[in-house]
Amino acid sequence: MKVDKKLLPFIIISVLHLVSLAGGFVLIGMVTKPILIPSLLFYFLKTTPDSPLNRYISIALFFSFLGDTLLMFAERNSIFFLTGLISFLLAHMVYIVVSMSAKSVYEKGIKPQWQDIPFLLYGLLMFSAIKDGLGDMYFPALAYTVIICLMAIMARKRWKKSDNQSFWLVMIGASFFVVSDSILAVNRFLGEFEMSNLAIMTTYLLAQFLLVEGYKRFVEKLS
Template identity: 40%
Template sequence: MLTKSYKNFTILFCFILLFEILTANYYTKWHYFAKPALLISLILFYWYHCKSISQKFKTITLGALVFSLLGDILLMFVNESPHFFTAGLASFLLAHILYILVFLKVRDSNKKPWLFTGVLLVYGGCLFYIIKSNLGAMLLPVFFYMLVILTMATSAFLRQSSLGKVSYNFVLIGAILFLISDSLLAINKFYTPLAYSNFSIMFTYAFAQLFIVFGLLKQR
């Protein structure tokens, strides 16, 4: 299923994630190194293991990871200016669009997404209803962002199962974790502060990226 290098990297990744969570709460100066380290380590891992993947597929995936890294960095400065949140949102929007392109390159044309998409739309509609009164000028950007991430999750569902069970399941789990992480972030920012929000948001986000990268690397 997963080779020794994947397992060893997962252990390292968990240590970096723990370091990120601890520094966010107690050692804020180190947090500026810890948070970017998550995606930097993942980018390096993907780069090292993606030699057999086509150049176009590799470039788009790396683009998604780089825009995610940029989004992480921008969101660290939201207390300085609200424009950093908007810029971070735009970076993650581009990351999701690139992930959509990667997932749809191996779409199963026979697979019907209506039930899956319907469940996601109900979920997204309920979430948007909860937070919309507090969005203000961010209403349209957040609405558009939600549509894109729901599309990303749907495109993960539409991937070919023949790519391998591990690849398919990992990418789909990663996409759903990404959706959960962004939902927690939206509720925490636009509805009500959540207890242990940094842990829940970062845990789901970090493993979302990890599962997606592992899944794409395991793709046949």
């Protein structure tokens, strides 16, 4: 498969960052983490036709960049973890808006369906597993759990309302985001485990790329 040259910066920076986590190269990790999402945004903007959706996806990536940067300092002060959480909460909300956009293609509103139940059950089980260790983070974590599940649900609701390629890229990306956030929650509130940061960032980077690529394919179909 031919890789677009404009995607190479994101690939190279991602590999360097994951190697830094696996090998314990702290300085490389600190240098690469803040530029992961900007390099993905560069790829998106340079390869995607103009569309009203582009602005929203750019905003989602900006909040993701902000969250990445704030979480770098989470061990120094819990306020950085909270503000990082809020940044990703806003990013997920924008992704929800993107999935509800293009009214000529999507149904208006959020219609409950039985297919939503697995996502709701997963969110309930995950929150139940971590709730005893949340402390002051109880309500922020609850709000985040609701939003991340809603983001995945809205990705699923694109089924048969967009082309298959775009649907599956976004759906798998949303699923990886849920997995990444679940690992982060377990690591933060239940106890750290070996190579947790590598697992978090691997699934996170896959999630962001697949979401961006899926929405990119959707915009291209509209052009």
